Amino acid sequence: xxxxxxxxxxxxxxxxxxxxxxxxxxxxxxxxxxxxxxxxxxxxxxxxxxxxxxxxxxxxxxxxxxxxxxxxxxxxxxxxxxxxxxxxxxxxxxxxxxxxxxxxxxxxxxxxxxx
Amino acid sequence: xxxxxxxxxxxxxxxxxxxxxxxxxxxxxxxxxxxxxxxxxxxxxxxxxxxxxxxxxxxxxxxxxxxxxxxxxxxxxxxxxxxxxxxxxxxxxxxxxxxxxxxxxxxxxxxxx
Numbered sequence: 001x002x003x004x005x006x007x008x009x010x011x012x013x014x015x016x017x018x019x020x021x022x023x024x025x026x027x028x029x030x031x032x033x034x035x036x037x038x039x040x041x042x043x044x045x046x047x048x049x050x051x052x053x054x055x056x057x058x059x060x061x062x063x064x065x066x067x068x069x070x071x072x073x074x075x076x077x078x079x080x081x082x083x084x085x086x087x088x089x090x091x092x093x094x095x096x097x098x099x100x101x102x103x104x105x106x107x108x109x110x111x112x113x114x115x
Numbered sequence: 116x117x118x119x120x121x122x123x124x125x126x127x128x129x130x131x132x133x134x135x136x137x138x139x140x141x142x143x144x145x146x147x148x149x150x151x152x153x154x155x156x157x158x159x160x161x162x163x164x165x166x167x168x169x170x171x172x173x174x175x176x177x178x179x180x181x182x183x184x185x186x187x188x189x190x191x192x193x194x195x196x197x198x199x200x201x202x203x204x205x206x207x208x209x210x211x212x213x214x215x216x217x218x219x220x221x222x223x224x225x226x227x228x
Contacts, residue, residue, distance in 0.1 A: 033215045043205055045158075045219035047116075052215075091157060099215045102148045102160035102173070 002027040004094050006106035013082055014114050020067075021077045021109045023092030031097040034068070034075045039108075040088040048090070051075065053097075079111075087113045117142050117210050119220035127226045128198055135194045136223045138208035143188035146211030149181070152222075153204045161206075164191040198227045 003026045013019045025034070036048040051059045051068050058066050063080045079086055089110050093103040118141040128134050138147065147164040162170040162183055170183035185191045195202050203226050209217040 035216070037219075043152075043222045043224070045207065045209075045222075047216065047218065050214075050216055095215060095217075097215060099146060099211045099213065100163070102150070102163060103158070103209075103217055104160075105157045107157045 004106040010110040012112040023075045029096045035093040038088045121220040125224040133196045144210040150207045
């Protein structure tokens with residue numbers, strides 16, 4: 001079984017600042033995928049970014065990037081030039097490769113962007 | 116990504132009753148999943164909805180409490196049976212794409228009185 005740990009229950013930064021959300025995981029799988037999902041107050045789960053474990057290169061999507069350290073089992077999310085609309089719960093998630101398994105989620109980090 | 120809808124979006128139910136939640140996708144997908152999000156908590160996988168066979172349940176979830184149907188590749192239902200206040204949660208369906216990525220429906224907010 002795998003576990004996903006997010007150790008920051010809440011973070012608050014000023015608009016336009018850069019913020020990093022932490023995530024660690026534990027698994028015995030050799031190939032897997034990691035994700036960051038955003039859940040605003042509307043409760044819709046929105047995919048932010050995904051990382052395939054066998055890829056060395058860190059994924060990036062516009063202002064969002066990850067620092068994937070496979071040996072350390074660490075998967076942090078960096079948000080650059082933060083915006084008010086980034087205020088949401090952020091969940092780190094894991095799934096083994098193959099597409100047949102559900103996601104294992106961390107407890108989430110509540111990110112607040114202050115004006 | 117697929118367009119996913121859920122019905123109802125929210126409901127308030129009396130204890131002891133049952134509610135069926137529908138999940139509809141605009142394209143055929145192989146994998147569909149159901150999750151529960153209790154108040155202030157993260158998401159927990161309830162089961163994988165398999166087309167043409169029984170759902171596969173995670174530890175702590177049983178078919179008698181959460182029966183699931185998957186009649187075709189675009190539709191699934193989750194029933195919450197004999198509800199109690201502890202079942203008050205957001206229930207979300209997700210679909211798996213060929214890239215191992217899951218996309219979520221908008222969720223159903225259930226309140227049990």
